[in-house]
Amino acid sequence: MILATRKSPLALAQAELVASRLREKLGASVELLPMTTTGDRQAQWSLEKQGGKGLFTTELEQAVIDGEADLAVHSTKDLPGHTSPQLIIAGYLPRADPRDVLVFRSEAKLSCGQGPARPRQANGPLALATSSPRRRGQLALLFPDATFCEIRGNVETRLSKLAENQAGGAEGTVLAAAGLARLGIAIWPGLEFRPLAFTEMVPAVGQGAIAVQTRIEDAAHYAPILDPGTACAVRVERAFQAALGGGCHTAFAAHAAGDTLHLFHEKTGLRRFPLSEAEVHAPADTAKRILNTLGLLS
Numbered sequence: 001m002i003l004a005t006r007k008s009p010l011a012l013a014q015a016e017l018v019a020s021r022l023r024e025k026l027g028a029s030v031e032l033l034p035m036t037t038t039g040d041r042q043a044q045w046s047l048e049k050q051g052g053k054g055l056f057t058t059e060l061e062q063a064v065i066d067g068e069a070d071l072a073v074h075s076t077k078d079l080p081g082h083t084s085p086q087l088i089i090a091g092y093l094p095r096a097d098p099r100d101v102l103v104f105r106s107e108a109k110l111s112c113g114q115g116p117a118r119p120r121q122a123n124g125p126l127a128l129a130t131s132s133p134r135r136r137g138q139l140a141l142l143f144p145d146a147t148f149c150e151i152r153g154n155v156e157t158r159l160s161k162l163a164e165n166q167a168g169g170a171e172g173t174v175l176a177a178a179g180l181a182r183l184g185i186a187i188w189p190g191l192e193f194r195p196l197a198f199t200e201m202v203p204a205v206g207q208g209a210i211a212v213q214t215r216i217e218d219a220a221h222y223a224p225i226l227d228p229g230t231a232c233a234v235r236v237e238r239a240f241q242a243a244l245g246g247g248c249h250t251a252f253a254a255h256a257a258g259d260t261l262h263l264f265h266e267k268t269g270l271r272r273f274p275l276s277e278a279e280v281h282a283p284a285d286t287a288k289r290i291l292n293t294l295g296l297l298s
């Protein structure tokens with residue numbers, strides 16, 4: 001069995017997770033096919049800004065369509081709104097910790113205890129490095145005096161830039177807990193990690209879930225490694241993205257956590273809604289109804 005994956009350390013770690021589940025549950029012999037995508041070639045393109053267009057997925061999809069690979073492994077967060085019609089998302093691995101983590105220089109002395117994250121009281125504005133409109137929009141609520149700058153590179157690069165004060169003067173950034181965990185990063189010299197509650201920072205649609213994409217006729221074969229609960233939650237979250245039209249420049253987030261839907265939109269701020277079983281099973285209707293209530297659908 002051949003798994004198409006991007007070559008970044010995080011993508012390879014995620015593909016290895018899928019591979020070991022395939023070996024364990026299906027007794028399959030598995031190999032990775034690491035590929036460079038358009039997004040990887042254009043280092044100056046930030047995923048956060050260019051997302052939604054499949055820049056990090058198209059080449060992997062083509063390898064599966066062409067029969068060079070049996071499945072493609074993606075961060076669900078990086079999937080465009082519409083994937084190839086010749087393929088299907090067979091499902092998702094059980095979701096990892098979906099939270100975002102505030103990462104800051106130990107010297108910055110941000111509050112790291114109970115209650116909301118707060119900037120240190122002293123020394124003027126707090127510079128935070130993230131290109132994501134979703135993260136910037138929510139950080140601006142947590143840290144009203146924050147200023148923002150760009151940071152590029154993979155997770156480890158970002159952490160070392162920040163620790164070495166080479167991140168344009170930034171004192172902090174935000175990274176996905178799932179990515180850090182999959183890279184085995186729990187600590188970093190000179191930095192502190194503080195996971196953010198859903199009530200402080202709503203995770204991106206699909207954050208923490210790994211998607212397995214296959215040819216339509218093969219999908220059922222992979223059921224033993226996939227998690228139906230994760231699929232339900234991701235379907236709800238993606239329905240919100242689809243209903244809003246997937247504009248990647250909008251600061252928007254949706255996260256379904258059990259019976260609660262957490263939403264962030266630049267026009268409404270953070271909002272919470274109860275989610276019934278019935279609503280979870282009618283994602284498109286649920287998304288339209290809630291977004292209408294908020295006045296976000298024209």
Ligand SMILES: NCc1[nH]cc(CCC(=O)O)c1CC(=O)O
Pocket residue numbers: 047048075076077078155174175176177178179206207208209210
């Ligand atoms: N933006 C890139 C990206 N895509 C998926 C993850 C983390 C893993 C996940 O959310 O499943 C990350 C890194 C990050 O945002 O910190």
